[in-house]
Amino acid sequence: MKIDCNHVWEHISAYIDGEIDPQLRADIDRHMEHCDICSAVMDSTRNVVVLIGDGRVFEIPAGYSERLHQRLDQELAKTD
Ligand SMILES: [Zn+2]
Numbered sequence: 001m002k003i004d005c006n007h008v009w010e011h012i013s014a015y016i017d018g019e020i021d022p023q024l025r026a027d028i029d030r031h032m033e034h035c036d037i038c039s040a041v042m043d044s045t046r047n048v049v050v051l052i053g054d055g056r057v058f059e060i061p062a063g064y065s066e067r068l069h070q071r072l073d074q075e076l077a078k079t080d
Pocket of ligand 1: 005
């Protein structure tokens with residue numbers, strides 16, 4: 001299955017939590033191999049996890065995801 005950036009962002013927290021379908025994880029891994037944007041998103045999202053990583057289940061700060069998506073939309077608009 002071929003996935004696009006939106007799929008990656010949709011499942012990014014599940015991916016980091018490890019609560020993701022193995023097939024989907026493989027698809028995301030493959031996508032990130034050739035997508036700099038998603039690699040960067042994954043890196044920065046992991047950093048957020050580390051920052052708030054106090055033993056809780058992964059939870060991104062309120063509004064973070066929305067701002068991230070807006071930023072990514074802008075980046076994508078530029079590259080297209
Ligand atoms: Zn991507």
